[in-house]
Amino acid sequence: MEARPVAFFRVEGTLLARGALRASAFFAVNARGFRERALKLGQVAAIAPFALALGQNDRTTANRAAYMVCRGMSEDRIALLSEEYFEESIRDSLMESGIRLIERSRDQGFAIVLLSEALSFIAERIAAHLGPVEHLLANRLELKSDLATGRLLDPVVGGFETGRWVRSFAAERNIDLPRSRAYAANGPDLMLLAAVGEPCAVNPDFTLRRAAKEADWPVVYYDA
């Protein structure tokens, strides 16, 4: 069977401006019971400076730190709060321009693959909202006896591992990477963009902007 092209979209940056820290703050403020909420809000406040500092270059560690807040929360609570977070904070914030990029790729015959730093419970709702998606790679919480341990399972989306994952994914699914495209916004997504034949930097941060310029990749800016 002939290898087929895919369009990879890094959700954070192309569709959403917000990252993991805001979601983890939402989970913290809605943890079970007043005491737990106070504790987890304190955790978020302590983690926030590090997560923001790490964000440019080490989003893997930043995401791991942010989601530690979920430790001890039940899968039920995380799943149902994720639904609420999507409805109240994400659905109406998805950037129309990014959605149009997805639709255009779909119309041009590309299967859509989403890569998101959000928890899988949130990312699944984003994917469902955007129409047919071939695959979703999102951050998954480790669960033991239906409670989150606070650790993320590998691969953690956000860092350089995403680029490595794309190559193994392509090999498994008979995907033609040279004919595939990718849209991303962050420095650590360099490997993802470098893996495909049609990379595009969208609202790039400083690191990616410089790399895109050097590699002569197209750069797109939008904020809605």
Add this chain to the structure above:
Amino acid sequence: MPDHSPRAVPIRETLAGKRILLTGATGFLGQVWLAMLLTRLPEIGRIFVLVRPKGTQTARDRVEEMVNHSPVFAPLHEAHGAGLSAYVSDHIEVLEGDAVRSGLGLDAGIQAHLHQRLDLVVHCAGLIDFNPDLRKAIANNVDATLNVAAFTRACNDAALVHISTCYVAGSRQGLVKEALTPTEAPTGDAFDPRAEYAEIRAEIAAGCEALLSDAARAEIAERVVRGMEKRGIPPEVTAVAENLKIGYEKRWLKERMKELGTAHATRWGFRNIYTYSKFLAEGMLLAEAGDLRLTIIRPSIIESALDFPLPGWNQGLNASAPIVHLGGTWFRFFPSRRALVFDVIPVDLTCNAMTTAAAALLLGEHAPVYQIATSTRNPLTMDRMVDMTMLGHRRWLRRNSESWLDRQVKSRWDPVVVEPDHPLRMENLARGAGFLAGLIERLPADLPQPVRELTERIGAMAKNSGFVFDQIDRILKAFGPFIYDDHYTFEAIAIDRHQPVEPEFAFATESIEWRDYWVNIHMPGLRRWVWPTINGHEIEPQEPEHRFRLQARTPAPRPASSRPGAQPRRQVLGGARQSAQ
């Protein structure tokens, strides 16, 4: 060694043409099962539905009202439209009777007619109040069972399915085996059902006679005097005094019967009169069964339907509805044990199991008892149930409430699971509120006006709150056995011996995804079909496009034993106008 490997059960083939007598068809479980048979098994021969008249309504009136207005029958209305009356009338006959009475309260000719024709009797009727008047519990749960068994034994060739409850296990801990132990009480003491039955009946009779004792009369007379004083009525208004006396006599007797029932229940290791009476019913049934082909089905807490007749369909306030409702109020401290398993079973899965077990019984492949439960197959802990309840309420409040306080504060007002002896338990809160109200009543009368008004307002709030706390405390105590007293799970493997050929009758409890069920099906179902009654509202009425009316059918042939020349009485209504023909 007996072969317990799963065997295919062809339900449609086994039940085709069969004639079934069903009691309890107007109750939650009975209604769904009746609708299920009518929907999924049009090949069924005939379902004789035993129904009591109620008030001015005949049995026929009640069945017509049920089929017309109960949402359970909505799928049938949709499937058959204007043809529903003919379809249902072809499949059911309404019998006006009462299982509490000997012969099920049926005319001898009708009994004889049924004895010759029935293949199966399904006894679903019973009183499910936790602590009713003992007389009613014994009459409806024990006497009725014995009457049904006697009736079935008199049939030429009928088998009996008896619906009991898992909670005949009583007060115990650990795994409850799927076995019949009628001669061993939960306390571990030897239990003689016949002796207990005789004793309880004698004590009920003695209790009724005690009403005539000097002590009872004096107590009631004193209550009448106090009652008249409280109402400001002079003692010489004898008509009022007489009415009060009648009311107090009834209440006195009811209180004595509850005390008696509770004493017997406690003595044998049961938390309430209901479970004690169901255990006694099982014991008496087995003692009197003889060679009757029989199986006993013990469901756990029957709750909202997964799918049939409608996702979320539920009825009545006797299961989790009151405590789940509490989770949506300002009530905060939830007495429970986190790891305790809350065993609920959707009503349609219960009906699937009933149908499968009934078919197995007719094939002679049945087990003596089936525990229809989830606690060992797909356990749901109290901790998880409380959390999902809160989350379900949260979602509803945030999406639907018009009050900012509800959306932003109450939606986050999570109840916490605490030990039953928590200092802020309801009992103490009620006491505290009562103390505060009493304190305020004893304040001096000469307080400045603004202070007096404020204290009166606080006093009224304290009094109302005390009342509410007391109500909540009663609910929690009634549910104590399920939420904190007894930590057990129910073995439920007998049903796995039978693999229904028809997949719609599968008993797939492992596939219940509790979060989806609890938050997306069960709670919305309670909100729509049950909670309105807590607030004194009506459930939304169903108005069918085509009204159902029981129609006359071709009369059945007269049994050989009926007296020649005797005119049959019009007791079999609806589907067969002529009785015993």
